[in-house]
Amino acid sequence: MDFSNFLLMQQEMSLMAVFVILFIYDVFCSDKGKQWFQPIACILFTLHTAWGFLPALTGEAFGGMFVNSDMTVIMKNILNIATLLVFLQVNNWLKSHDTVHKRGEFFTITLVTLLGMYLMISAGNFMMLYIGMETASLPMACLAAFNKYREKSAEAGAKYILISALSSGVMLFGLSFLYGSMGTMYFSDMTAQVVSEPLMIVGFVFFFSGLAFKLSLVPFHLWTADVYEGAPTAVTAFLSVASKGAAAFALMFTLYKVFGNIEVVWNPILWWSSVITITAGNLFAIRQKDIKRFFAFSSISQAGYILLGIIAGTPLGMNATVYYVLVYVFSNLAAFGVISAIENRTNGNTLISAFNGLYKSNPRLSLIMMLAVFSLGGIPPFAGFFSKFYIFMAAADRGQFLLVFIALLNTVVSLYYYLLIIKAMFIKEGDEQSVDCFVTDGYNKISLILCTAGILAIGFLSCIYEHIGSKVDLFNF
Amino acid sequence: MIKMEYYLIVSTLMFFIGVYGFIARKNMLAILISLELILNAVEINFAVFNRYLFPGSMEGMFFTLFGIAITAAETAIAIAIIINVYRNIGSVNVRKINKMKE
Numbered sequence: 325m326d327f328s329n330f331l332l333m334q335q336e337m338s339l340m341a342v343f344v345i346l347f348i349y350d351v352f353c354s355d356k357g358k359q360w361f362q363p364i365a366c367i368l369f370t371l372h373t374a375w376g377f378l379p380a381l382t383g384e385a386f387g388g389m390f391v392n393s394d395m396t397v398i399m400k401n402i403l404n405i406a407t408l409l410v411f412l413q414v415n416n417w418l419k420s421h422d423t424v425h426k427r428g429e430f431f432t433i434t435l436v437t438l439l440g441m442y443l444m445i446s447a448g449n450f451m452m453l454y455i456g457m458e459t460a461s462l463p464m465a466c467l468a469a470f471n472k473y474r475e476k477s478a479e480a481g482a483k484y485i486l487i488s489a490l491s492s493g494v495m496l497f498g499l500s501f502l503y504g505s506m507g508t509m510y511f512s513d514m515t516a517q518v519v520s521e522p523l524m525i526v527g528f529v530f531f532f533s534g535l536a537f538k539l540s541l542v543p544f545h546l547w548t549a550d551v552y553e554g555a556p557t558a559v560t561a562f563l564s565v566a567s568k569g570a571a572a573f574a575l576m577f578t579l580y581k582v583f584g585n586i587e588v589v590w591n592p593i594l595w596w597s598s599v600i601t602i603t604a605g606n607l608f609a610i611r612q613k614d615i616k617r618f619f620a621f622s623s624i625s626q627a628g629y630i631l632l633g634i635i636a637g638t639p640l641g642m643n644a645t646v647y648y649v650l651v652y653v654f655s656n657l658a659a660f661g662v663i664s665a666i667e668n669r670t671n672g673n674t675l676i677s678a679f680n681g682l683y684k685s686n687p688r689l690s691l692i693m694m695l696a697v698f699s700l701g702g703i704p705p706f707a708g709f710f711s712k713f714y715i716f717m718a719a720a721d722r723g724q725f726l727l728v729f730i731a732l733l734n735t736v737v738s739l740y741y742y743l744l745i746i747k748a749m750f751i752k753e754g755d756e757q758s759v760d761c762f763v764t765d766g767y768n769k770i771s772l773i774l775c776t777a778g779i780l781a782i783g784f785l786s787c788i789y790e791h792i793g794s795k796v797d798l799f800n801f
Numbered sequence: 802m803i804k805m806e807y808y809l810i811v812s813t814l815m816f817f818i819g820v821y822g823f824i825a826r827k828n829m830l831a832i833l834i835s836l837e838l839i840l841n842a843v844e845i846n847f848a849v850f851n852r853y854l855f856p857g858s859m860e861g862m863f864f865t866l867f868g869i870a871i872t873a874a875e876t877a878i879a880i881a882i883i884i885n886v887y888r889n890i891g892s893v894n895v896r897k898i899n900k901m902k903e
Contacts, residue, residue, distance in 0.1 A: 460872045475889045479898050481882045493839035500846035507855040550901045
């Protein structure tokens, strides 16, 4: 066997190393030593993230099963950053009575999830894609049910595992038709054979529905709000950025690589699901009282915007999509960092009314929340504006003016409900139920500072956008 | 030899019975069984396509094997989570799992 193939799996190998070290540490360490688990996990993962930025070999491994290109390296780096920020935010929650004895499990399970996402992105074969997807979603269900003694958490886990199993079943059903019509599962062999025959279109539609569950596109979004609300906040944060980002990347790769020939077929499907997703996500977000539910619907509408970049099907679109996910990671994790800080203070109260008068008691937290929300809404000086701008530009470049127009209208709607949070924090008076002044723990502070820096800087550092653009390789893998 | 179409009819029926069961059943374990029907239908599809259309390669069979393994893992996790739900709520009826509905 040729072991040089493993050289291509640079990031996977280092992730596995981190996983094994943490796992052994978790098993053999005394209870006293475990209080160092969080810093050690963060340091190891920071090393892994830094390792990911080193130049990597590119090419195909294992007969084309695994593909590593400059683009996949960038995507994995984005997921690494997201995971690192989540790791920094969990300290307070993991120290609580329910979870303190199993804090090691949280880190190891999250790392396995991340490995699944890597495989999803790097897949060169549908079997690899499927295995990656399952590796990403099965541990995710365990994470959602992590708060064992909370009803809501158990409920969220049950909903997530059943829905993810259904979605993978639907996806596999489509894949079996694709296999039946082409006789191969390798992306590179399928590309030339895909034509708009009925069987292939049926296969594609089933496959797309399966991935749409993961990406929580309307009408496959019904699990999102419940799972986001019930899962522990750190898990919700991870689910909303990393899981969604990985699904978006995988969808983009398969659409461009495999189904490039039948763009006429998938273009209208994506068009409609994008319009419905953005609109429904926005409209339902308005009436939410719980902030995690609120961000669930906000993330649904963000997934619609991501589709806007995918629908373009050009190098520009790919560039804009990856950039959008990067900015989304920072903005959303800033919001969730604040939410988890508040939640710890209010004993699990996540209603928006808990934010009343936050500016009076905790001005810095409320400012970060404001930045995050403005960035998600796309208000000019922040990164969210630039990412939305690029994504609209990519779609308009392909003549999707109507779609861009609808998305722009929806941006205005989204500003309304994002401003509801601002109103609660800055204008409404706090009562005895709202939080008093408190200091967040050091780790969460670091993550919030990193997120704020990202929101403020990424938009202006145009070199990041150009760097992603220089690595775009649409069709030659 | 039995024609390929008959296998496909069986697998398609199984798939849609599974989808119906997933939507209509109220017991979570029954839902899990419906999921098994869906996934097994898919595995029949892969095996049949491989045997009849592409007998030269084994790709479909491999996919079936991997699918079975992953399905088993999925069932294990799902049952663990359902037991956890039962401990918390005292029921596996999906009607009772509505703490988060507005």
